[in-house]
Every structure is written in structure tokens, then in C-alpha cells.
Amino acid sequence: MKKVLTFVLTGLAISVAASAWAEGGNAEAGKTKSATCAACHGADGNSVNPEWPKLAGQHPSYIAKQLANFKEDARVNPSMSPMAKPLSEQDMADLAAYFSSQAAKPGEADQTKVALGEQMYKGGNNATGVAACAACHGPTGAGNPASNFPALNGQHATYIKNQLNAFRKGERANDAGKMMRNVAAKMTDAEIEAVAEYIAGLK
Incomplete structure (x- = not known):
């Protein structure tokens, strides 16, 4: 229980900053800006390739944080890092608003596991x-x-x-x-x- 409480309190400490990244996002503007993202993540944020995450329905603050982390090299990926470099905070907020507004398609589990x-x-x-x-x-x-x-x-x-x-x-x-x-x-x-x-x- 103590570990869980520590996890939650740490998460709360960063939530204000993360939410700030996503504030003011415009889903319509994000849709326009998402054309490049669609190649991997799907036009509606439901990627087909299981190596790439589904973004549809994800919390906007989380999407914005990940994009900022890729931009700042706090999270490194050979595909995403260069994509995030030119993004402004507004771009990230708009993309986050768009993908979070999309409906996530259900997944399937291996029932043996x-x-x-x-x-x-x-x-x-x-x-x-x-x-x-x-x-x-x-x-x-x-x-x-x-x-x-x-x-x-x-x-x-x-x-x-x-x-x-x-x-x-x-x-x-x-x-x-x-x-x-x-x-x-x-x-x-x-x-x-x-x-x-x-x-x-x-x-």
C-alpha cells in the first residue's frame, strides 16, 4: 500500500505540468497536423502495426508529455524523436486533442496467457x-x-x-x-x- 501511495503522489506532482502542455489544444487543427502521424498510428489513432501504439482515446496530457519528451530526448526513439523535434507546444497540444478525441478500437488477448x-x-x-x-x-x-x-x-x-x-x-x-x-x-x-x-x- 505504501508503494502504491508513493506512486500516486509522484504522479500527482507532475500532473499539473503535463496538463499544461495539453491545454488549449484544438482537435480540428490537430487533425490537419496529424497527416504525417497517420502513416504509423493510423488516421484515427488506431495503428495497425502492433509495434506502434494506438493513440486513439489516450489522455491528451499523456500524449503531449510523450511528444515533449521525444522532442527533448528524454525519451528516445529513432522514428519518433526526429518527428517531434520541429513540433511547437501548440502543435503537441493540438495533436493530443485530436487523437484523444478519437474512439479506440478494442484489442484481442491471447486467452492462454x-x-x-x-x-x-x-x-x-x-x-x-x-x-x-x-x-x-x-x-x-x-x-x-x-x-x-x-x-x-x-x-x-x-x-x-x-x-x-x-x-x-x-x-x-x-x-x-x-x-x-x-x-x-x-x-x-x-x-x-x-x-x-x-x-x-x-x-
Whole structure:
């Protein structure tokens, strides 16, 4: 419980700044600016390639934060980093407003792995100190915009797995207070794969 409270308080500390990035976003302007994004993320934010995240329905403050992190090299990706460099704060707010206004298409889970995935998502692993995903991302994976914890429900399992592995290796380090790195560092390959599949099927 103490770990969960620490996670939540840390998230609240950064939520004001994250929300500020997304304030004033114009969805119509974002739609126009999203033409380049559509090549990977889909015109409506529902990517077809499981390597690329769905952006549809994601909290605008989270989208804006990730774009700012790519621009500032706080998060590095060979495709996204150069795309974010020329974006202004208004561009990021507009893109965030557009993609967040789109309806996310449901995902599918590998039913042979969801039992362990559900266990990890809802209860974590007390023996190894892995916190439950639901504590921050909610029981249905809807996230917590006030704390800038992203929505996960229906996200591609491959993308979730890749991000957990990146956090575990320290290749992704834009999580406040090392929250995700600390969680992922204690997860096994089987747990990562299972929880990614469970998240993909959440609605």
C-alpha cells in the first residue's frame, strides 16, 4: 500500500505540468497536423502495426508529455524523436486533442496467457515486490489523467511488452520517480508477456 501511495503522489506532482502542455489544444487543427502521424498510428489513432501504439482515446496530457519528451530526448526513439523535434507546444497540444478525441478500437488477448496476466495486473507479485498495474492504471485500464497515468486498455500486446522490456533495461527512462522502471525490473519475461496480453483484451 505504501508503494502504491508513493506512486500516486509522484504522479500527482507532475500532473499539473503535463496538463499544461495539453491545454488549449484544438482537435480540428490537430487533425490537419496529424497527416504525417497517420502513416504509423493510423488516421484515427488506431495503428495497425502492433509495434506502434494506438493513440486513439489516450489522455491528451499523456500524449503531449510523450511528444515533449521525444522532442527533448528524454525519451528516445529513432522514428519518433526526429518527428517531434520541429513540433511547437501548440502543435503537441493540438495533436493530443485530436487523437484523444478519437474512439479506440478494442484489442484481442491471447486467452492462454490472460490468467497470469490478470493476476499480475490486479494483484502484482507480493513475493517479488511487483506492484499491481491496476493501482495506477485502474481496474479496466482506463488510466488516471489527473496523475498522468496512461490508459492501457486495448493497447497492442506487442507494444506493451516492448515498453515494459525497455523500462526493465533502462532504455526508456521518462517515467516519474522511476515508477515503471522499478516495477518492470522485478518482472519475469513470462509475467511481462502475460500482463501485456491481458491489457490488450481490457475494455
